[in-house]
Amino acid sequence: MDFLRHFVLVCVISVAFAHEAFDSHLLPRPLILEFPDKVENQLKELDGEIKLRCDSWRFNVEANNLNPWKTIPEDCSDYVKEYLTGRAYQLEMELASTEAEIFAQSVKLVGDGKDVWVFDIDETLLSNLPYYGDHGYGSQVFNADEFDNWVLRATAPAIQPSLKLYIELMDLGFKIVLLTGRSERQREATVQNLINAGFYDWDRLILRRDEDQGKSAVHYKSEKRSEMEIEGLRIIGNSGDQWSDLLGTSVSVRSFKLPNPMYYIS
Amino acid sequence: MDFLRHFVLVCVISVAFAHEAFDSHLLPRPLILEFPDKVENQLKELDGEIKLRCDSWRFNVEANNLNPWKTIPEDCSDYVKEYLTGRAYQLEMELASTEAEIFAQSVKLVGDGKDVWVFDIDETLLSNLPYYGDHGYGSQVFNADEFDNWVLRATAPAIQPSLKLYIELMDLGFKIVLLTGRSERQREATVQNLINAGFYDWDRLILRRDEDQGKSAVHYKSEKRSEMEIEGLRIIGNSGDQWSDLLGTSVSVRSFKLPNPMYYIS
Incomplete structure (x- = not known):
């Protein structure tokens, strides 16, 4: 990722020095440069949050802390499937x-x-x-x-x-x-x-x-x-x-x- | 990530069309373009493998399956720290x-x-x-x-x-x-x-x-x-x-x- 960032920076600088050679509309604004990473992180956090909560549930199941339960938590169905089949x-x-x-x-x-x-x-x-x-x-x-x-x-x-x-x-x-x-x-x-x-x-x-x-x-x-x-x-x-x-x-x-x-x- | 890739591509194309304006040594070869992702994935797999093994160890600790143990497994020290402080x-x-x-x-x-x-x-x-x-x-x-x-x-x-x-x-x-x-x-x-x-x-x-x-x-x-x-x-x-x-x-x-x-x- 760091490499890509560095390369983008090199590109931007290079492009800046060669600005006469192409359409400046191709250049994204700096704000946009930050955007994809934020979206990516938000998605990761959501998955991470569910995983954390399902991990916590599974620890408590295995430590026998939970009351008799009839089904797994709805949010944890993908998690349990992934755990069992992985x-x-x-x-x-x-x-x-x-x-x-x-x-x-x-x-x-x-x-x-x-x-x-x-x-x-x-x-x-x-x-x-x-x-x-x-x-x-x-x-x-x-x-x-x-x-x-x-x-x-x-x-x-x-x-x-x-x-x-x-x-x-x-x-x-x-x-x-x-x-x-x-x-x-x-x-x-x-x-x-x-x-x-x-x-x-x-x-x-x-x-x-x-x-x-x-x-x-x-x-x-x-x-x-x-x-x-x-x-x-x-x-x-x-x-x-x-x-x-x-x-x-x-x-x-x-x-x-x-x-x-x-x-x-x- | 996709956005960055796209942007890199745009840069490369733009730079290719403006090649007379700067030193071509600044241009990484296409092979190198693929490199960071591979390294990143390898690291992730390594981390993933250690995480899987330490998860498995922790489950067995908490289920009281392990013999009395004196220290945590050496490979799991970062894992345990991250778990406890997160x-x-x-x-x-x-x-x-x-x-x-x-x-x-x-x-x-x-x-x-x-x-x-x-x-x-x-x-x-x-x-x-x-x-x-x-x-x-x-x-x-x-x-x-x-x-x-x-x-x-x-x-x-x-x-x-x-x-x-x-x-x-x-x-x-x-x-x-x-x-x-x-x-x-x-x-x-x-x-x-x-x-x-x-x-x-x-x-x-x-x-x-x-x-x-x-x-x-x-x-x-x-x-x-x-x-x-x-x-x-x-x-x-x-x-x-x-x-x-x-x-x-x-x-x-x-x-x-x-x-x-x-x-x-x-």
């Missing part, structure tokens, strides 16, 4: 998985088959981005029927950093427990989807039974973890995209929160 | 405080003086940015002696969104408990600083006694909250910039995590 989402998940791996490698397993790592499924092992992409990336209120149809298709791709972590944990000797808010009626499609996406050899897959319907996720998942503890399992790690996957009772030694600016589950 | 940090704290206020207003207090809101102090009520600004915004390893000298000066300014929340909570009838990792020996300076910054009428200020030294923050703070619960106090809300302020046992009904990319306390 590299930022990918990089954040990669770093979270790398940190989980470093922690897992540091743990001395007892080796009695009771060292457990818990994974949530949706937006943790499997990505529903193809579905949410068709539904405004969280800007539309969740439609349970349409989402059920998507689940039955069993085509959600793996979240690659989580698949990498999953394989590493298996190699290290962790027992893998999948604990999901999906219903028992979706077991077959869920198993099929997990296999399609490259997951294998989990120890157990816990889905909501009829008696679990209506419980909050944090209540249901705490209950299930508590049952595991009573059984003698040691919950070393827990990966989930919702705080309700990670908080409550019988929590893991370390937990890893994956980003999710599309929806909130209590 | 509007982003301010906006995030404002939204966190607003959400805390909305929650506090929704609570039906018993009104027996036992409804408590717990606040941490450093980076929650008081800002040590003037100190950390002189120490690389988290890029230098923490120096306890130098920080103690800063504390004794009692000049840390209030974090304004927290002061606003504090006053609102007092008005609503909450009992305010300040629970800090600062030492009992810093009580006088801490009280003086809080008053200087506009805080008043807290119910109690709990600092680490000699027997609390050496305990992790999450252990020490959980113990103190547990003592409050045994006393019959109800911990409704808790605001802190560290997860060790908020997690552990005897946790509050809702907690609010303020951002802090400068340091980590276990």
Whole structure:
């Protein structure tokens, strides 16, 4: 930019010294010389302001400061789409998985088959981005029927950093427990989807039974973890995209929160 | 930018038609005309890449995914400084405080003086940015002696969104408990600083006694909250910039995590 300014100045000076050779109407007035930059800056400030506000919203979502929310802020729909489809989402998940791996490698397993790592499924092992992409990336209120149809298709791709972590944990000797808010009626499609996406050899897959319907996720998942503890399992790690996957009772030694600016589950 | 390009073109054409009037060495070659933009884009990409990576690091810090860390990543020192001294940090704290206020207003207090809101102090009520600004915004390893000298000066300014929340909570009838990792020996300076910054009428200020030294923050703070619960106090809300302020046992009904990319306390 500085170079262009300098060149313009050189042009203006040169032109000034050669003023007899052309029509002076071609020369913009100095005031106009300042104009484009101002307009450009104003536009940048507007984008910058929205980005700042959506960044702030996303920080507060991920820090679990916001009340249960049903849709993303209207102004942030482009921001969320850009975040999810660009590299930022990918990089954040990669770093979270790398940190989980470093922690897992540091743990001395007892080796009695009771060292457990818990994974949530949706937006943790499997990505529903193809579905949410068709539904405004969280800007539309969740439609349970349409989402059920998507689940039955069993085509959600793996979240690659989580698949990498999953394989590493298996190699290290962790027992893998999948604990999901999906219903028992979706077991077959869920198993099929997990296999399609490259997951294998989990120890157990816990889905909501009829008696679990209506419980909050944090209540249901705490209950299930508590049952595991009573059984003698040691919950070393827990990966989930919702705080309700990670908080409550019988929590893991370390937990890893994956980003999710599309929806909130209590 | 387009306007400038157009103007440069006009200059070049004008100058070309007036070439006899000045030294042709003043004319850059067309190749050079393209150069500044390319350099500019390369720099932007580099900045963009660092920003993406530091954003990803910050998300993982705030989601409590990272192991205890001693300094910020070297590459992120400009990023953290820009974040803290720009509007982003301010906006995030404002939204966190607003959400805390909305929650506090929704609570039906018993009104027996036992409804408590717990606040941490450093980076929650008081800002040590003037100190950390002189120490690389988290890029230098923490120096306890130098920080103690800063504390004794009692000049840390209030974090304004927290002061606003504090006053609102007092008005609503909450009992305010300040629970800090600062030492009992810093009580006088801490009280003086809080008053200087506009805080008043807290119910109690709990600092680490000699027997609390050496305990992790999450252990020490959980113990103190547990003592409050045994006393019959109800911990409704808790605001802190560290997860060790908020997690552990005897946790509050809702907690609010303020951002802090400068340091980590276990």
